Each structure stands twice: as structure tokens, then as C-alpha cells.
Amino acid sequence: MSLLDKLDAVAAARKALLPEGLDVFGMPIEEVYSATEARVGDRRILFLGTNNYLGLTFAPECLQAAHEALDREGTGTTGSRMANGSYSGHRALEREFADFYQCHSGIVFTTGYQANLAMISGLAGAGDVVLIDGDSHASIYDGCRLSGAEIIRFRHNDVADMEKRLRRLGERSQSTLIVAEGIYSMLGDQAPLAEIVRIKNAYNSILLLDEAHSLGVLGKTGQGLVEETGLIDGVDFITGTFSKSLGSIGGYCVSNHPQLDQLRYISRPYIFTASPSPATIASTRAALKLLRDGTELRRQLWQNSRQLYARLDALGYQLGPQPGPVIANILDSPQQALMLWKGLLDHGIYVNLILPPAAPEGKALVRCSVSAAHTSEQMDYVGNVFAELRESIFQ
Amino acid sequence: MSTDYSDILSRLCFHLKQFSSPDVVIVPETDLINELAIDSVKLLNLVMEIEDEFDISVPLNALADVQTVHDLANLIHHIKSAK
Structure with a gap:
């Protein structure tokens, strides 16, 4: 296989798995409004995958x-x-x-x-x-x-x-x-x-x-x-x-x-x-x-993290073993993960999609990163969207 | 190759069965990636199982030249012999 053939194989694998017209692994962000909000296309989205844990950007x-x-x-x-x-x-x-x-x-x-x-x-x-x-x-x-x-x-x-x-x-x-x-x-x-x-x-x-x-x-x-x-x-x-x-x-x-x-x-x-x-x-x-000096930022971060982790856990999503600002939803297949990721984006929530071989044990992940700058209402909204998507993801 | 190698090969083949469908016959020439579909992540996990099975350390660096079941058995044999 030539050097360029290897890259063609990468392109073919991506095409087979990922939806056309949507750059899953390089989402174009047009404007950044704050530590937690931005514009993708003509849509205002909530950042929930940026590792901006204290919201200091x-x-x-x-x-x-x-x-x-x-x-x-x-x-x-x-x-x-x-x-x-x-x-x-x-x-x-x-x-x-x-x-x-x-x-x-x-x-x-x-x-x-x-x-x-x-x-x-x-x-x-x-x-x-x-x-x-x-x-x-x-x-x-x-x-x-x-x-x-x-x-x-x-x-x-x-x-x-x-x-x-x-x-x-x-x-x-x-x-x-x-x-x-x-x-x-x-x-x-x-x-x-x-x-x-x-x-x-x-x-x-x-x-x-x-x-x-x-x-x-x-x-x-x-x-x-x-x-x-x-x-x-x-x-x-x-x-x-x-x-x-x-x-x-x-x-x-x-x-x-x-x-x-x-x-x-x-x-x-x-x-x-x-x-x-x-x-x-x-x-x-x-x-x-x-x-x-960020005691209050950490308190807010952990409050948000526990709120979302508890909500997703109660909804029956399979999560990482410990509550924290990195909340990994573990899905059985890349297709299931992609469906959840796309559903969240359609509701204005941007999270990380992690597919094999990057995801552990051959699973696929939809990973949320919580910030101290998120509000309790935003966590509620995210929980509601996960609830709405649950049926279609696991049917 | 010594009896040790034969023993290693047979234990390794038994171990590799979990990665293949029941009708696949594993022989020394079987290609791990192309015939048993052991991708890079599965190979890393397989190495940990092999380490435990044979009570040896298998550095990931040593896998660069491993393509077939024979290559892997040979590597295990080499590491065990050097202990």
C-alpha cells in the first residue's frame, strides 16, 4: 500500500462511519460568545465538551x-x-x-x-x-x-x-x-x-x-x-x-x-x-x-457535575464509574454513539464523540465536560434532552 | 524449535480462539491482524493476557515485528528463555 493509499483508506473508513456534511471531528465554530456558548452554522450551541472546567477563558x-x-x-x-x-x-x-x-x-x-x-x-x-x-x-x-x-x-x-x-x-x-x-x-x-x-x-x-x-x-x-x-x-x-x-x-x-x-x-x-x-x-x-483562590468555582463545578451525573444515571445511561466533571456515556456501538451525539447537537448541545480505537474496550463514548460556568438551568436542559433522546437511542 | 516452543504455541492458539469464530483453524502462519482481526487495541489487551498466562513481561515495543501466530509464539519463547 502506498503512502497516499493509506490516507485514502482513512477517508473511506470515515465516510463509511460518519454522516456526510457534518465534520464530527473538527466542528466549525463560527463565533464564541462565552465560556459556555458559541455559534455553529446559524445555531447557538452550548459547549459541553471543552474541558473549560473553571470557565476562565x-x-x-x-x-x-x-x-x-x-x-x-x-x-x-x-x-x-x-x-x-x-x-x-x-x-x-x-x-x-x-x-x-x-x-x-x-x-x-x-x-x-x-x-x-x-x-x-x-x-x-x-x-x-x-x-x-x-x-x-x-x-x-x-x-x-x-x-x-x-x-x-x-x-x-x-x-x-x-x-x-x-x-x-x-x-x-x-x-x-x-x-x-x-x-x-x-x-x-x-x-x-x-x-x-x-x-x-x-x-x-x-x-x-x-x-x-x-x-x-x-x-x-x-x-x-x-x-x-x-x-x-x-x-x-x-x-x-x-x-x-x-x-x-x-x-x-x-x-x-x-x-x-x-x-x-x-x-x-x-x-x-x-x-x-x-x-x-x-x-x-x-x-x-x-x-x-477558586473555592467557589470548584464548589459550582462539582454541584453541576453531580447534578448531571445523577440525572443521566437515573435515566439509565451507562456512565463512567465516578461522578466528576468528565461524564462519559458508554455506548455499545459507534452508530449508537453517533446517533446520541447528533441528537444532542440538533438540540444545541455540543459534546465529544469518541469512537474505537480511541474509546476503551472497543466501546464508543459520548463525553460531556462540565464547567463551573454552566448554570443549573443548563444542566437541567441537558438532562431533559438526554431523556428525550433515550428512547430512540436504545430502541 | 524446542518442546517449549510447541507448548507455548499450543497454549497461545488456545488463547487466540477467543478472538476468532469457531470455524477458523489457527496455525502458526495465521496472520493476527488480517485473519483473526486483532486490531491494535485488541493486541494490547492480548499482550496483558499473554503476560499473565506465561508469567513474563512483554514490552509493547517488541510487537513491531509480530505479524503471525508463529511470530508471537517465538517472541514469548524468546522472552521465557531469557528469564
Whole structure:
């Protein structure tokens, strides 16, 4: 098969599965009205799949900080930090992240995807092992591949399964990087962190926790699962993203290991990419302050999340195992998921459609992401639409 | 190939039966992807089952050259022999 034939096969598969005239995986958004509403075509829609957990994308503090940085430092840095230097904002945000987690140091990356790529490929290499949860995000899989280390998977959130695989590694467990996520993006469930920390200590491994979906969502000050469980000292490296609760784009890692800083000199996804723009850094710094003080935002987020989860559960939808801002509706077939996704869109609700092989266990998902900026009335409306669609989906 | 290989092959074939219809005969030359329709995700899950069945670690990186049942049995044999 030629290189272009492979792409034709992708096109044929998409055509067979997806409706014509509707760009399911690249929905054209014409106007954005707020953190929760936009226009698709001539229709006003409710965002319910954007991971804007704290609803900060239009926070006046973030907008003002970004505007000022844009005027002061320009539109971009036009290169990597190794080549073009570290702006005061980059350095300040790294200090602020380290301070937020009360850690020795922090590094900022250009995207959350690159944060995982950079950390995993910087920490592990040929001859080492990376032990990952089966439901890990693509950035974790790709970081493993880039590292050249041996990749071993354990069954999702199954600590006995994880320990069994560590035991088989024998002494190699000491050169093993375990990777878990605070909240898993597919099903919205949390890692059993206490057990993972206990086992990684017993086997002298290193633990990296990705708080991409749990930053701002869990813990008193929003640090994530490490704060919710009080286990920050048990985690070696914490990564996360700016593109969810912080409403911009970028990624970070914090650690108490002083060696973290050396990643700047060996990690390709950090070295060979342009650094975040001044406006991005400025809005993220403002958002981090709001997140840290965002007790009320978290209360509202969890109220909305519990309201919608309980409603969908009562309606008989098969959901992820834990209530939270990521609410995954698990469908038996891609056709069923597509029908639900399209029905929601026809009622002005935009959610995420996840089809095999991206969905776990060969299922298909219709994933909702709840925001603190949603209102209780909007959650009611979403619940009513799910109720209306239920008969036609499961008939 | 040693008896170990034969034993591995027979246990592996028994295991692979769950991925195929009853009338499919699995032989060493059977192509995992094209004949048993084991896609990338199924293969990842199969690896975990194989690890447990044979009490070994099978790095995902090692699957790049695996296409047939024989390739997989050979990989398992190689890993078990190196233990």
C-alpha cells in the first residue's frame, strides 16, 4: 500500500462511519460568545465538551493580562528557550507553579502534550521500563515511544495488576517509571493514588502523575489528586496542562527532585519547539491565581457535575464509574454513539464523540465536560434532552 | 524449535480462539491482524493476557515485528528463555 493509499483508506473508513456534511471531528465554530456558548452554522450551541472546567477563558483578569503582555512583548517568542532565551514571564510562571505545589522547581512546556512527551522521554531511555495504565492518554503512549524504554501496560486502575507487573520486572523495577493520571480523560475516574504510591515505594520505582484533568478540579486549592489525597510527597513528578482549567495552552511539570532542571538540556520536546507566547504565559499566570483562590468555582463545578451525573444515571445511561466533571456515556456501538451525539447537537448541545480505537474496550463514548460556568438551568436542559433522546437511542 | 516452543504455541492458539469464530483453524502462519482481526487495541489487551498466562513481561515495543501466530509464539519463547 502506498503512502497516499493509506490516507485514502482513512477517508473511506470515515465516510463509511460518519454522516456526510457534518465534520464530527473538527466542528466549525463560527463565533464564541462565552465560556459556555458559541455559534455553529446559524445555531447557538452550548459547549459541553471543552474541558473549560473553571470557565476562565473569558475571565477579565486573564484577558487583561494577555492584552498587556501582547502590547509589551509582542505576539510570539519565535523560537525555543534554549536559542531565544527565557522571558521574565516564563521564569515567573515556573516559580509560581513550584510555589503553588510547594515543590523545589517547575518547568513550563509549550503544550500539555509536550509536557508528557518531554518528561517521559527525558526520564526514561533504552534499558529502562515505563509502566503505564491501559487507559493512558496518547501523550503518555507517545512519550514512551519517544523514550525508547520498554513499555508495559497494566489494567486500568487495577493496582494488584500493576504490582504483579512490577514484581515480574525484578530488580528492573528500580529503573521503572510508573505513569498514572489524576482523572482519566476517557471515563472520568480517579487513580487509586494511595495504593499506587505504596507500591511504587515498595519497589523503589519513580512515579509521574498527570493532573491534566484534575488540576483546578480536585483539592482545596485545586492542585489536583495529590492535594485531594494528601499524597504530594509520594509523587515524584507532577505534570499538567494549561488548556483545561487554566483556559489557555501549555503544560508544566513540578518536582522536589533537583534533577528536574536537567531535563531542559536533554529533553527534545522542550528543546526543539518555540516557547509559549507572552500573552499565553500572562493569561495562565492570572488564571493560576484564580484557580488557587477558586473555592467557589470548584464548589459550582462539582454541584453541576453531580447534578448531571445523577440525572443521566437515573435515566439509565451507562456512565463512567465516578461522578466528576468528565461524564462519559458508554455506548455499545459507534452508530449508537453517533446517533446520541447528533441528537444532542440538533438540540444545541455540543459534546465529544469518541469512537474505537480511541474509546476503551472497543466501546464508543459520548463525553460531556462540565464547567463551573454552566448554570443549573443548563444542566437541567441537558438532562431533559438526554431523556428525550433515550428512547430512540436504545430502541 | 524446542518442546517449549510447541507448548507455548499450543497454549497461545488456545488463547487466540477467543478472538476468532469457531470455524477458523489457527496455525502458526495465521496472520493476527488480517485473519483473526486483532486490531491494535485488541493486541494490547492480548499482550496483558499473554503476560499473565506465561508469567513474563512483554514490552509493547517488541510487537513491531509480530505479524503471525508463529511470530508471537517465538517472541514469548524468546522472552521465557531469557528469564
